[in-house]
Amino acid sequence: MHLHAQCHKVLKLSRFCCVVQTQRFFFRKVINALNEHINEKTQEHRESFQNWSEFQNRGFKRPEYMRSWVIEEYGSPQDVLKMENLNTPNTKITSNIDARRSYLYQAVNHPNDVLVKVHCASINPIDVRICEGYGRRLFNFQRDVLFNTIGGLLRPFKSVQERFVEREFPLVLGRDFSGTVVDVGTRVADLQPGDEVYGAPSLFKFGTLADYVCVDLNEVAQKPATCSHIEAASIPYVGLTVVSALRNIVVKGKSPKNALVLGGSGGIGTFAIQYLQSYGYSVTTTCSTEGIAICNRLGADCIDYKTQDVDKAVLEGDKFSVVFDPIGAASPEWAGQCLVNCGSYVSLRSPIVELSDKYGPLFGFSASMSTLVKKKLQNTSINVDWAFFKPDRPALLEVARIIDGGLIKPVVHPSNIYQFEDTPKAFKKVEEGHTKGKVVVNVSGLPEAVQKPNVEKIFHL
Structure with a gap:
């Protein structure tokens, strides 16, 4: 009996030792994993700092000032547009606490920011209208909500607050840009200094003529290769608007695949024709008569509104599944006559901005939505919609892919x-209207702004 008890104790002790050994092995694995993770993070910080250090020594030195075409009051571009030297975008924060944390050395404000040296920028009719005061109340409301709220929270820290507050004037004009990345925030993973990019900032933000x-x-x-x-630079604003x-x-692909584009020789029209054809x-x-050559070259059938009866030419032909109206020349009632059942009428001339300027953003938006609902109820046989420009990175990538595919x-x-110094002439050209294609400003004047990439080399990579 005594021997049996001794054996039982030995067995329990051996089990306990096995459990302890297992736990020690488990904890050792966890500790090793944590050490590996810490080492990886340390190496990541070291490499991040190394990349930043190498970039700082590549010869790029952010200038303190930059040339910009700005307005300090609303009015005709020929009266209020002027060139100024503004501070180059910079909210660099320095610290001696930990030099390896490279995000403390960014020349940009937020982790998702990208600082771009602009080679070219294009001018759109919306730029002329913004210069004249279009969207003043709506865009200022957006600035107040997104910037002044942040600035208010940082009021006790005056120097930091100034970095977060975006003011109305001086207002830099321009919507599109194409250029080279010179700095990125810490959350930007797929862009780095030296990359060639294109894009368009939101309408309420400072523009790209700088x-x-x-x-x-x-x-x-990344711009189209x-x-x-x-x-x-001619693509982003019109491309994002059309997309x-x-x-x-176009993704649904409703039959018949026939589309009518009103005003096809302008910047948005020429892009819309090709975008629809790509699908x-x-x-x-x-x-107009002057625009027929461009539209025919793009493969569209043309109706000359100067010499032909548009109503007769459109209504007597085959019906369309899409009517796209970027110029506000039609109405849902008119479009309903040439659309198939459940076809789509899309207009870019919504009253949201005008009503917001008149009644304020909240009442203006409510009135606009009421108008849209009314239009939909009056035209139940078709789909009525308004479209807007909005920043959309996946759309920019989609457009670049289609362009590089030759479509x-x-x-x-x-x-x-136009050269950068001749920007007022470019505005005048757009202000006169009926431009064929896009108006572009060569901002940097550098050879790489106009050089055409080696397409054969790109296709063979």
């Missing part, structure tokens, strides 16, 4: 390319 522009990651992407900066208007429609649509467009070609006539 030597440098700081944008959010959602507003920028087959385009020069002149060509790439926001037509992407859901298999046959496109008919209205344009869309930028339309920039040599006579519509």
Whole structure:
């Protein structure tokens, strides 16, 4: 009996030793894993700092000032537009606490920011309208909500607060850009200094007619590899506007794949024609006599509104599944006559901005939504929608892919390319209206702004 008890104790002790040994092995594995993770993070910080250090010594030195075309009051571009030297975007924060934490040395404000040296920027009709005061109340409301709220929270820290407050004036104009990345925030993983990019900032933000522009990651992407900066700068604003208007429609691919584009020779029209064709649509467009050559070259059937009866030509032909109206020339009632059942009428001329300027953002938005609901109820046989420009990085990448695939070609006539000093002339050209294709400003004046990439080399990579 005594021997049996001794054996039982020995067995329990051996089991306890096994458990302890197992736990020690488990904890040793956990500790080793943590050590590996810490070592990886340390190495990551070291490499991050090394990359930053190497970039700092590559010869790029952020200038204190940059040339910018700005307005300090609203009015005609010829009266209020002027060139100024503004501070280059910079909210660099330095600290001696931990030099290896490279995000303390960023020349950008937020982790998602990208600082770009602008080679080229294009001018759109919206730039002329913003210069004249279009969207003043709505865009200022957006600035107040997104910037002044943050600034208010940082009021006790005056020097930091100034970095977060975006003021209305001086207001830099311009929507599109194409250029080279010179700095990125710590959350930007797929862009690095030296990358060639294109994009368009939000309408309420400072524009792109400047030597440098700081944008959010959602507003920028790698530019089409087959385009020069002149060509790439002509794309973002019109491309994002068209994609926001037509992407859901073309993806569904409702039959028949016939589309009518009103005003097809302008910047948005030429892009819309090609975008629809890239998804298999046959496109008919209205344009002036001068625009027929461009639209025919893009493969669209043209209706000359100067010499032909548009109503007769449109209504007597085959019906369309899409009517795209970027110029506000039609109405849902008119479009309903030439659309198939459940076809789509999409207009870019919504009253949201005008009503917001008149009644304020909240009442203006409510009135606009009421108008849209009314239009939908009055035209139940078709889909009525309004479209807007909005930053969209996946859309920029999609557009770049389609362009590099040869399905869309930028339309920039040599006579519509201006030097940075001649920006007022470019505004005047857009202000006069009826431009064919896009108007582009060569901001940097450097050779890489106009050089065409080696397309054969790109296709063989």
